[in-house]
Amino acid sequence: MTSRAATSCVPSEQAAVAQPVPARIGDTIDEIDTPALILELDAFEANVALMAAEAARMGVALRPHAKSNKCAEIARRQIAAGAVGVCVQKVSEAVALAEAGIDDILICNELVGKPKIAALVELSGRIRIAACVDDIGNVAAIERAAAAAGTTVSLLVDVDVGQGRCGVPPSQVVQLAQAIVSAPHLNFAGLQAYHGGAQHIRDVGERRAAALSAVSQAAAARDALAAARIACPLISGAGTGTFRYEGASGLYTEIQPGSYVFMDADYNRNRWEAFDAADNEAPPSRESPPLRQGPPFSQSLYVLATVMSRVDASRPIVDAGLKALAVDSGMPLVDGRPGVTYERASDEHGNLRLEAEGAGRQVAGLSLGDRVKLIPGHCDPTVNLYDWLVAVRGGRVEAVWPVTARGCLS
Amino acid sequence: MTSRAATSCVPSEQAAVAQPVPARIGDTIDEIDTPALILELDAFEANVALMAAEAARMGVALRPHAKSNKCAEIARRQIAAGAVGVCVQKVSEAVALAEAGIDDILICNELVGKPKIAALVELSGRIRIAACVDDIGNVAAIERAAAAAGTTVSLLVDVDVGQGRCGVPPSQVVQLAQAIVSAPHLNFAGLQAYHGGAQHIRDVGERRAAALSAVSQAAAARDALAAARIACPLISGAGTGTFRYEGASGLYTEIQPGSYVFMDADYNRNRWEAFDAADNEAPPSRESPPLRQGPPFSQSLYVLATVMSRVDASRPIVDAGLKALAVDSGMPLVDGRPGVTYERASDEHGNLRLEAEGAGRQVAGLSLGDRVKLIPGHCDPTVNLYDWLVAVRGGRVEAVWPVTARGCLS
Numbered sequence: 001m002t003s004r005a006a007t008s009c010v011p012s013e014q015a016a017v018a019q020p021v022p023a024r025i026g027d028t029i030d031e032i033d034t035p036a037l038i039l040e041l042d043a044f045e046a047n048v049a050l051m052a053a054e055a056a057r058m059g060v061a062l063r064p065h066a067k068s069n070k071c072a073e074i075a076r077r078q079i080a081a082g083a084v085g086v087c088v089q090k091v092s093e094a095v096a097l098a099e100a101g102i103d104d105i106l107i108c109n110e111l112v113g114k115p116k117i118a119a120l121v122e123l124s125g126r127i128r129i130a131a132c133v134d135d136i137g138n139v140a141a142i143e144r145a146a147a148a149a150g151t152t153v154s155l156l157v158d159v160d161v162g163q164g165r166c167g168v169p170p171s172q173v174v175q176l177a178q179a180i181v182s183a184p185h186l187n188f189a190g191l192q193a194y195h196g197g198a199q200h201i202r203d204v205g206e207r208r209a210a211a212l213s214a215v216s217q218a219a220a221a222r223d224a225l226a227a228a229r230i231a232c233p234l235i236s237g238a239g240t241g242t243f244r245y246e247g248a249s250g251l252y253t254e255i256q257p258g259s260y261v262f263m264d265a266d267y268n269r270n271r272w273e274a275f276d277a278a279d280n281e282a283p284p285s286r287e288s289p290p291l292r293q294g295p296p297f298s299q300s301l302y303v304l305a306t307v308m309s310r311v312d313a314s315r316p317i318v319d320a321g322l323k324a325l326a327v328d329s330g331m332p333l334v335d336g337r338p339g340v341t342y343e344r345a346s347d348e349h350g351n352l353r354l355e356a357e358g359a360g361r362q363v364a365g366l367s368l369g370d371r372v373k374l375i376p377g378h379c380d381p382t383v384n385l386y387d388w389l390v391a392v393r394g395g396r397v398e399a400v401w402p403v404t405a406r407g408c409l410s
Numbered sequence: 411m412t413s414r415a416a417t418s419c420v421p422s423e424q425a426a427v428a429q430p431v432p433a434r435i436g437d438t439i440d441e442i443d444t445p446a447l448i449l450e451l452d453a454f455e456a457n458v459a460l461m462a463a464e465a466a467r468m469g470v471a472l473r474p475h476a477k478s479n480k481c482a483e484i485a486r487r488q489i490a491a492g493a494v495g496v497c498v499q500k501v502s503e504a505v506a507l508a509e510a511g512i513d514d515i516l517i518c519n520e521l522v523g524k525p526k527i528a529a530l531v532e533l534s535g536r537i538r539i540a541a542c543v544d545d546i547g548n549v550a551a552i553e554r555a556a557a558a559a560g561t562t563v564s565l566l567v568d569v570d571v572g573q574g575r576c577g578v579p580p581s582q583v584v585q586l587a588q589a590i591v592s593a594p595h596l597n598f599a600g601l602q603a604y605h606g607g608a609q610h611i612r613d614v615g616e617r618r619a620a621a622l623s624a625v626s627q628a629a630a631a632r633d634a635l636a637a638a639r640i641a642c643p644l645i646s647g648a649g650t651g652t653f654r655y656e657g658a659s660g661l662y663t664e665i666q667p668g669s670y671v672f673m674d675a676d677y678n679r680n681r682w683e684a685f686d687a688a689d690n691e692a693p694p695s696r697e698s699p700p701l702r703q704g705p706p707f708s709q710s711l712y713v714l715a716t717v718m719s720r721v722d723a724s725r726p727i728v729d730a731g732l733k734a735l736a737v738d739s740g741m742p743l744v745d746g747r748p749g750v751t752y753e754r755a756s757d758e759h760g761n762l763r764l765e766a767e768g769a770g771r772q773v774a775g776l777s778l779g780d781r782v783k784l785i786p787g788h789c790d791p792t793v794n795l796y797d798w799l800v801a802v803r804g805g806r807v808e809a810v811w812p813v814t815a816r817g818c819l820s
Contacts, residue, residue, distance in 0.1 A: 018428040018797075019502075019817050033525045033820045067757060089758040092429075109758065112718040112729070112779050115443045134719055135778055165759055166719035166727055196756065308522040309544055309576035317576055319522070322791040324819050328732050328755070345738070346606065347477060347790045348499040348519065349575055368545055369522050380757045381732040384795070387428075387817055407429050407797055407816075409734050410443045 019387035027397040029371055034306040035320035037386040037403075038373065039262075041393040043300035045077075047261050050296065051243075052081040055255060058247040063087050063106060063236065065258025068380045070405035071389055072100030074261060079104075085128065087236075087256045091119045092408035098127050100404050106236060107131040108192055108256065110158065110166055112138060116410065117145045121153060130154035132192045134168045139179045139186070146185035154189040155180050156234065159221045161214035162195040170220035174228045181230060190234025191225075193218035194256060199241030204271050211238070211245035219251055240297070241270055262301035264379040266329040272296055302335060302373040303382065304390075305350060307366050316366045318342075318350040320374060325350070326381035332374035339363035342374060350374075429797035437807040439781055444716040445730035447796040447813075448783065449672075451803040453710035455487075457671050460706065461653075462491040465665060468657040473497050473516060473646065475668025478790045480815035481799055482510030484671060489514075495538065497646075497666045501529045502818035508537050510814050516646065517541040518602055518666065520568065520576055522548060526820065527555045531563060540564035542602045544578045549589045549596070556595035564599040565590050566644065569631045571624035572605040580630035584638045591640060600644025601635075603628035604666060609651030614681050621648070621655035629661055650707070651680055672711035674789040676739040682706055712745060712783040713792065714800075715760060717776050726776045728752075728760040730784060735760070736791035742784035749773030752784060760784075 023032040032038070055062035064078045066086040075086045075097060085104025088094050094105045104127065111120050111131050120142070123129045133139050133155050146153040157176045160167035168176060173191070180188040198210035218235055225232045236254040238246035240263075246252040259267055272295050305320035322345050325332050332350075334340045339355040340363065352372070354363050366372070376382040383389070387406055391399040433442040442448070465472035474488045476496040485496045485507060495514025498504050504515045514537065521530055521541050530552070533539045543549050543565050556563040567586045570577035578586060583601070590598040608620035628645055635642045646664040648656035650673075656662040669677055682705050715730035732755050735742050742760075744750045749765040750773065762782070764773050776782070786792040793799070797816055801809040 019819075022820065033523070035819045110718050113443070113716055134721055137778060160721065164725075165756070165761060166721070168721050172721075306523055308520050311544055311570065311576070311578050311582075315574075320819075322736065322738050322788075323794045326732065327738050346575070351575065368547060378732075384733045385817070385819070407795070409429075409445045409730075409795070410432065 021388055021400050023390045023397045023400055025397055025399065029304065029392065029395055032304055032390055032397065034304050034371070035324040036304045037383065037389050038302040038304045039389050039391045040300045040302070041391050041398060043298035044261060044391075047263070047297045047300060048078055048081050051257060051260050052078075052083065054244070055247065056082060058244075060247045060252060061254040063254050063256055064261070065108070065239070065256050066093065066097060066405070068258035069261060069383060069389075070403050070408070071401055072097055072102060072404040073401040075102045078261075084254070087258070088405070090408055090410060091116045091123070091131070092410045093405040094123055094129060095119055096405040096408050098123055103127040105129045106156070108194060108236070110134055110138060111142075117142055121145045121149045121151050124153045125149065125151045130156055130189045132156045132158040132166075133176060133180070134158045134166050136176060136179055139176065139183065143183040143186050152185050152187055154187040156189050156192040156236070157221075158192045159218060161193045161217035161237070162210060163197050165196070167192070170217055170224060173221040174224050174230065177225055177230050178228065188230065190232050190236065190253075191218060191221055193221070193235055193237040193252070194239065195237070195242070196239065199239040200266060200270065201241070202270055204273055207241060207270070208245055211242035214242075215246060215249045215251055222251065240267060244273070259379055260297045262379040262383070263295060263297050263299045264301065264329070264382075265333045265375050265377045268295055268299065268375070270295060299335075299375055301376065301379055301383070303332065303376055305372045305374055307368055307370045307372065310366060310368055313365055314354045314356070316352045316354070318352060318372055318374075319348065320350050321345045321348045323347055324385060325374065325376055326378045326385070328381065329378035332376050335373040335375055337364065337366075337372065340366070340372075431798055431810050433800045433807045433810055435807055435809065439714065439802065439805055442714055442800055442807065444714050444781070445734040446714045447793065447799050448712040448714045449799050449801045450710045450712070451801050451808055453708035454671060454801075457673070457707045457710060458488055458491050461667060461670050462488075462493065464654070465657065466492060468654075470657045470662060471664040473664050473666055474671070475518070475649070475666050476503065476507060476815070478668035479671060479793060479799075480813050480818070481811055482507055482512055482814040483811040485512045488671075494664070497668070498815070500818050500820060501526045501533070501541070502820045503815040504533055504539060505529055506815040506818050508533055513537040515539045516566070518604060518646075520544055520548060521552075527552055531555045531559045531561050534563045535559065535561045540566055540599045542566045542568040542576075543586060543590070544568045544576050546586060546589055549586065549593065553593040553596050562595050562597050564597040566599050566602040566646070567631075568602045569628060571603045571627035571647070572620060573607050575606070577602070580627055580634060583631040584634050584640065587635055587640050588638065598640065600642050600646065600663075601628060601631055603631065603645055603647040603662070604649065605647070605652070606649065609649040610676060610680065611651070612680055614683055617651060617680070618655055621652035624652075625656060625659045625661055632661065650677060654683075669789055670707045672789040672793070673705060673707050673709045674711065674739070674792075675743045675785050675787045678705055678709065678785070680705060709745075709785055711786065711789055711793070713742065713786055715782045715784055717778055717780045717782065720776060720778055723775055724764045724766070726762045726764070728762060728782055729758065731755045731759045732757050734795060735784065735786055736788045736795070738791065739788035742786050745783040745785055747774065747776075747782065750776070750782075
């Protein structure tokens with residue numbers, strides 16, 4: 001095995017999927033084997049179109065993050081709608097998507113260690129790709145590997161604009177950029193400036209303030225580069241929660257939202273500014289934006305589960321637990337069944353709870369075998385649990401897509 | 411595609427693994443690509459031997475739960491050490507392990523819906539297998555499918571002995587058992603009587619009390635069957651936290667511990683009775699057992715991660731986050747690095763925190779590229795995130811085993 005093989009996903013989409021397909025084209029919802037990951041196509045397509053329209057209106061490039069969906073078919077549809085390419089977090093995701101034909105990928109993350117750098121160098125020879133750095137020794141290691149391969153590798157400097165995770169402060173950007181510019185086999189591509197912590201701030205004003213603080217940090221980095229006469233062709237960042245602020249900043253050239261194609265219970269708990277197709281001519285005021293209760297994007301992702309035990313009718317058990325649903329951002333919500341909550345997850349089970357009836361409210365009971373649509377608390381780690389995404393429309397299975405980069409951890 | 415295919419894992423172990431092998435035989439720890447799931451073989455082998463010895467001493471059959479490890483190679487080693495077979499939770503796990511040669515499997519769970527019942531019936535025709543029921547309509551559905559296939563299916567009645575999840579109360583066991591006994595294509599195999607909630611009770615006395623309460627519930631079910639003149643050849647249950655109580659009860663004929671082969675941060679937080687090879691002649695008193703701080707089993711499972719960013723030396727970032735570690739039972743622990751904690755997980759990152767030095771304590775710093783061994787909070791959902799288990803001894807890779815039933819959710 002070569003170091004390339006040690007970090008790559010398998011070469012074809014078919015081979016990248018180990019689990020059997022849980023549904024056939026034309027199946028009804030009740031015929032899908034569970035637990036299964038379901039994509040409502042009408043909502044998904046509206047989300048893809050709305051974000052593409054927003055990016056076009058703001059005059060920024062759209063590079064959706066594929067870490068949420070890991071699915072080459074979704075990337076192809078986003079690109080067909082106007083996206084310039086996709087982002088990923090792991091070089092193994094880039095390898096898997098490149099094998100599936102996606103040829104413009106930004107790895108918004110640092111790659112440390114020989115196998116990962118070798119995979120980046122190899123990809124740099126055949127697709128448009130860049131990765132991020134925040135360490136001078138890592139820049140030197142990538143230069144050595146690129147030189148050995150006779151390839152040029154594009155790198156962005158990762159600026160910490162508030163996340164407090166990876167990335168250097170704006171004051172250290174020039175030193176790293178100069179190291180890249182002066183390395184013969186490296187190309188300085190610009191700045192990665194993403195504030196993940198801002199995305200899930202519930203209050204609109206606080207979220208906007210966090211995003212605008214990220215913009216000012218990115219501006220400081222850009223100004224320092226300009227003072228050092230280093231060209232900065234790209235400033236990339238933003239997510240589903242804040243993309244309108246970075247996108248309208250006049251500074252960011254590219255936005256990286258990912259979750260908007262799916263949404264999840266956590267993102268749906270954010271409050272949102274008025275945001276409709278009708279708004280598109282009027283970008284939100286920074287002072288007192290009109291608020292709306294719901295998010296601008298529609299929930300398209302669900303985990304379909306089956307009631308597998310109901311000895312006590314008030315607490316049915318479904319067949320989707322911790323291995324079928326990420327619970328780091330709370331329990332899933334039960335869709336379309338008022339009075340029913342998903343209370344607790346164990347490895348393979350979910351404990352539902354039916355509210356007692358009364359006060360004018362009637363709670364519809366659940367029978368053994370009934371299907372329940374669950375809205376995951378957090379879409380990204382949930383999708384990674386599945387080999388297939390079952391695309392449905394009008395209650396019928398229209399397509400089944402492989403989760404191309406499922407399990408690409410390295 | 412047949413309904414069989416819709417629930418089965420792929421037919422061979424090789425094909426069941428979509429991700430490339432993260433290490434080569436003979437690699438050092440530092441050569442393994444990360445994140446990777448690491449098994450320390452010395453600790454693992456001691457755990458397998460100790461549980462086999464305990465079951466033999468108590469005179470009960472050992473049927474380890476494979477839901478924790480999903481690995482045919484581990485099942486083979488447990489069976490070689492004396493186990494009668496394994497347990498699983500999902501019929502798709504049973505299909506995957508059967509394809510890998512494991513031919514005695516108990517599905518400790520209810521199977522609802524045509525594809526799952528079809529898979530159970532198919533397996534019943536070729537290996538020793540049983541599943542659980544807690545619903546009379548489900549018994550009828552399985553009888554119909556077994557009759558159509560001309561096969562006999564073995565079923566256990568699932569008794570709720572305290573878990574409050576699936577299973578009927580002891581008072582309803584006879585009705586279900588009679589339905590099974592009178593169905594021409596069903597075989598009543600016994601009782602499933604597992605109390606999952608008891609396993610993680612920290613206090614030894616309280617945990618023992620919960621387990622003994624489960625034993626008394628199982629005894630009530632067995633007595634009711636005896637009064638109805640229904641033979642009950644098998645009473646199966648217990649887990650890593652309580653197996654000594656059910657095992658020594660004289661009632662249970664079989665124990666089902668799973669996590670003991672790996673252990674995890676959550677199980678390690680339990681307090682334990684004195685429990686050594688030297689104890690084996692003296693089963694623990696039920697009054698005032700001698701306590702020991704640590705668990706009887708050794709931690710053998712780790713997630714190996716790499717320091718991928720350290721702009722601030724006091725808060726290095728590793729490359730293993732929510733997609734590489736289940737956090738439902740808390741953050742992972744950092745092994746062998748005093749003063750270093752894993753504070754927070756995001757999708758692809760882990761934020762470490764180094765304690766400030768002082769008070770006579772020196773905290774060793776971490777450099778970019780350093781490897782960190784993490785003890786998962788909860789082993790079961792963590793293992794399910796990986797395609798390969800890297801078995802190491804003395805700092806070298808000795809073998810790489812496929813996680814045979816990875817992703818078998820249905």
